[in-house]
Structure formats: structure tokens, C-alpha cells
Amino acid sequence: MVSRSGWKSDSGVTFNSWAAGARQITYYNYPMHPYRFSVRVSRTFILLILGIAGASGQRSAQAQTYHVTDLGTINTNTGVISSHPTGINNAGQVSGYSYSGTSNHAARFTNGLVEDLGVIPGGEISTGWGINGLGDVVGDSQYSVNGGSIRHAALFRNGTVTDLGFLPGWGNYARANGINNLGEVVGHSGTSLDTNVTHAFIWDEMNGMRDLGTLGGAYAKAFSINNSSKVTGRADTGGGFGSNFHAFIWDAAGGMRDLGVIAGSSSSGNFINANGHVVGWSSIAVDNRHHAFLHDGTTMHDLGAIGDNDFFTDRSEAYGVNIHDVVVGTTYRPYQGGAAYAIAFVYRNGEMLDLETLVDASGADYRLYTATGINDAGQIAVDAIKISTNQSRAVLLTPTGTATPAPTPVPTPTPVPTPTPNITPSPTATPMATPTPSITPALTPTVTPAPSATPGSTPTPIATVTPEVTPTPIATATPSAAPSATPALPPAQPLNISTRARVQGGESALIGGFILTGPNPKQVIIRALGPSLGANGMIGALADTTLDVYDASGQLLISNDNWEDSQRAQIEETGVAPSHVLESAIVVTLSGNSAYTAVVRGKNGEPGIGLVEVYDLGLAANSKLGNISTRGLIEQGDNVMIGGFIVGGNAAERTRIVVRAIGPSLSGLGLSNALLDPTLTLHDSNGSVIGTNDNWRDANQPEIAAAGLAPADDREAALFASLAPGAYTAIVAGKANSTGVGLVEAYHVQ
16 A cells, blocks of 8 residues: 555565555655565655555455554644554554654554653654563664764663664664564664665673674574574575575574575565464565465465466565464555555465455554564554545554464463452462552562572471472572572562472463562573472473463463573573473563463473472562462372472561462362362471461461451461571472362562
8 A cells, every 4th residue: 555656676676656546645754664575665655545446345254353443643633643563462562653743753552552662862763663572662763973863773661762782893773673572682783774784683681782694695684583582584695685585594503594485586584473483475486576475494385465466466475473373464456557555464274364354343444554463362463544534553453253263382371360359369361560568479589599499408308298298399409509609688588489299281280470569670580390300309200391481461471391492591691500401491581560470381291290480580670579379280299289488688587478378269260170178388498397287267367367368268278477588398288188279379478
């Protein structure tokens, strides 16, 4: 739907302009999308074709339909009122840019709220090109220097704009195109951003901006990075970037690898999903035409085009793909005079569909010309024209019908339930940023656990629950986390949390929930251990773990199978790298005032005993890890649930803690195999029993009730204790050797 008069593609194709019957609209400082099929654009475009016979056609017979939501604009007064989307995360937040009244500014669109993300200090213009699962946006910002202007890559996070600079030796222009949940940013830097004289880069806070190299030629651009730190883009293969460039995939272990082409000489990787599958466009060796593709890790699949088989309409480009391999992008329909206009598409179940034919009545006033991203829930960010005002608008398409479901490789876990309404348990689908005022949620882990947390270091049995239970499996820090490396402890507060339990499939996965309280982001490391437990004498330990981290809405943020596959150097620097290559670990910076869930499973559904741990890597941040709850299957012997935590502070300080063992009340929340009568035993680091409880009303009832932490069922267990600094273990078992799914929780009581 954009005028192609004078447009020239990367393949050297010049497109014809449209005939009469179009309205005209003027853009101000319109930036070119970093991975759209690159074109040279003027300030004035013919954007909207009205009254085209057959343009919208009949609504598709496909079951899936969409509701259209206008995401709004920064400027709501007069003059230019426009917005454009560039990406979407699993929470439905959309990155993009909008005219602010004086110039374009980067924007984030969230549930009807349009946030002006500002500019680099001293800057005038900014654009948002990508967004991660935490709501961080990346892009670029322009400012004036000596009568000219330059652009630097920019990170927009928590109200602050960070200048990421540019790649040394590659001009003074840079654009950030993508960011993952680890805070790693990719983009390109060069003498001019909209030409091919650029190099691809990756940036993180620890290492700064680094060159990703090329495919043997001189130039490259990086457009997207997933949570496994795999990058896609396009790079010169040696024949000159203007005509011979290929889509690539890059990771730290293998470097840059050529994904090839459908046919011809050129391709571009525009987005990479959580499975490592890449979408983009490739030449098809017919009149320099190009088609959208999906590369599944082995094969580049031609997705075709909707338009007629001619020079102008036999074209498509893909810009987004979700975990189900549903693809979105742009294709073309014919217009009179041999020209074409752009339409947004969705590709699913082997068919490319015009999105305009799939929207309900809410989309009647919009022309949808480019789908820029799709999340795992099927929501689609679309660049559109509001017909009644001739304004460019970012819109969100939300599924309303029922499509044929695609397989779901990573199911959303059952959230850790909330037994009572007056407390803040582990994450559920409702964000819980503000705990009950009388309680400060417990357990802010530290990087270095206490010496007793090393498996096998304390032969004294922790518990008298069963002869098989020992304190050693609670935390498994490597020797690099020796006491000599322990930093000075902060004022009295709970630190490091870890829980061990039997891991099976479905409801019996090991699920650890925590809340990050406070306004600032915090870096943590989350670990899923299994094989190292077996190496330390644990019979039936998981042989191979997987780890998934979800936000409060149940959307997947990041996954890991084997910790050395990604972030190896970053994990090793924490001092708590897992000791076995088949264990999982993730270092991630999380937004404040949010709830998160870590789910540990056995690879390929294999059962066994596993351990989930969270460590705080940012104790100086104005936020802390609060209320850690873990849910898992409680059996007998070594397969009871063992939760460990460390209390910090000096020897004279005491921290008041409530520990709870929840079971029967989980049945009321839809759990079919809840533990009917849990028991709770609390031990210190020497294995000595601090307290035991069967039914919570039998001990410390006034203190527990006053804290607002009374369990919902009288059969559930709870203990109140004032603890000195040190390591502690809570063991949850079933009364009379009963089994079922239970929950262990710890709270810091003010």
C-alpha cells in the first residue's frame, strides 16, 4: 500500500507507481524498517488505495478470525498523528515509533497505553525496532553534531535511554534491531544505516559491542536474536553485498553459518524464534522476484505469495514467526496499470492468508499492509492505514476464532497456586508486584551459598522424617563458590533459595516461583540440577534437565537445556556454574515489581529427582527477590520435597521467617493429585531440628495468623521462627507416607 514510484529493491528491481484513485499522505522523517525488503523512499508517499475491486474480498472461511485494536499515538492533537509497530512480545507489548508532535520517537504500546520512550540525551529523533519479553525496547536515536546528524544504537529500559554507541571502525551510525531476555542486543553499524556498508554486531552490558563477522564478504546486518543467543540477519558472501548476500544464523559456538537461498543470489533472515527457526525472504530466480521463507534448521521452505504470477505481485517477505511456526509478513495484490499494493499476511497450516479477510467488524476502517510480528499466543502487530483519516497506525490483531491448533513444543506450566487471598505466593497468571504490607516476601538468593550447601559436604542427616533424607542435595554450588569468595552479607534478610523434589511430567513438574519487588531490574541466575545429584550419591536423580522461565501471565520468557550451549562465559563468571554439562542454567535481567516462574523437567519427559535454584546477582539494585515458593511431587524416602534457604546479616541479627507446607488447599484450585496431609520439619546447617509441625494450628498459631499467613486448610503445616544468619532446610513429607503434589513456601515477616 506504499507508492513504489522510484523504489529500488536490494535486488535492483525498480517498481512502477500506482495509477489514480489513491490518497496521498506525508510522513515526517519516516525511518526505513531495518529488515523490510529495503527500498529508497521519499518524504511523500501514496499509501492508501480506496475502492479497489476485490481488495478485501469475502471473509475467509478459515475458523481463525481477529479483533483489531488501534494502539494509538504519542501525539493526539493536530497535524501528523501516526504510529508504526515493529515487534511484539508474549505479553502483547508492541515496539515501534510514533510522531511526537515535532519528530518520531520510539514508543512502546501496552494495553492501550502509548509510552514515549524519549531520545538519547541531546537527541531529536528515535525509533524502536525490537522488544524482548521484559518490555525492553531497542532501536536508534539521532542527534546533531557539527551541523550534521548521526544515529547511535539505543536501549530504552525503565524510563532511561542508554546510548549503545557504534561499532569501532564502522562509521558513527548504528541501529539496534533486536534484544532477547538476557539483555543481548543485535544490530548493524556503518557509515549510513540504510545502505549496505555496515557490519553486524552483538552487544551486552559486560562485553559492549562486538563484530559478528560476515560470510566471506565485506558487509553484514543482524536483525533478531532469541533467548538461546542465536542471531539471524544477512551477510555478504563475497560477491558484493548489493547482489550476493545470504541469510545467516550465528551463535557463539559455531559463528556465522549460511542458510542459503531458495534460488538465485540473495536472501535475508529477518526473525528467529525460540526453536531457532528463521523467517525472511529469498530470491526465487525468476525476474529477481522474492518469496517469504521459513528455515526449520535444516531446510529453507518457500512460503509462496498471494498475488498473481507476475513480476509485481509474485512477491512476499516474512517478518515474524512464533513458537508454533505461524509466520507473518507482507505480500502483494495486483492493481490497475500493472502495479501492486502491499497486504499483510499470516501463513499457517501450509496456506498464506490475507489478514484483511480474517478480521471482524473492528477492522472495517483499517487497511493492513505489513504484519511486523506475532507472539506465541497468536497476537499480530500490523502496520495499517486508518481509512477515515488517512493516518498510519499501529494495530494489534488478537485471535477471536478457533484455528486448527499447531503442536505446542513448550506447554505453559500450571501456575503455582495461591492457597489464601491475603498472602503473596509464587507467580500465578495475576501479577503480584505488591505483597501483603505486613510481610516482606522472603528469600533473596546470593551468588555464593554457605559451605554446607555443597553436596556431600555435610554427612550429618538433616531430617528424622525418613532415614534416607540428607541435607546435602539442597544446593549444589561448584567449588568456585568457596567461602573465601563470599562478599560481605547485606543486612539481615533471606538469601539463596533452592528446592529438591521428584520431577515427573504434567502437574508433577518442579515449579519454582518468585517475585521481584522494587522498581529496578535485577540480574539473577536460575539453575536446574539433576546429574550432579547422582554424582554425589543421589539414587534416581534426573539424568538431563531442562529449564523454562515464565512471566506472571504464563508466557515463556527463556529456556535452556544444557548450560554450556549458551551464556557459558557469563554463567562461569557468577561462580555457580553447574558441575555437569547436562544441567541447565540461565542468567537473565528481570524487570522489577513482577512475578516469575521457573519450571524444571526431565528431558524428553524422563522422571527423576531434580533441584531448582535462584541466585541474586544484583544485590546493589533497588529491588530484591521476594517470596520463593516451590511446587512439586512429594513421595517417600529421598523423594520428599527439600527446600533450602540462606539467611544473611551479622551474628547479632535475627530474621523472622514463616515456612509453610501446602497440600489440601491445592485441590480447590484444580490440582488433581494434591498432597492431602503435609508435615513440615525445619533444620539448621548442622542437621539439628529447629521445629516440626503437622497441622498449623498446633504451634505458633497467633504469630502465623498475625502475619496474614494462616493456611487455608487446618491439615496444612506452618512454622514461625526467628533465625540467625546461616543455611536452613525445610522438609515437606506426606503424613503416614502419603504422596501427592505439595508446595513449600518461605516468607520474611517484618
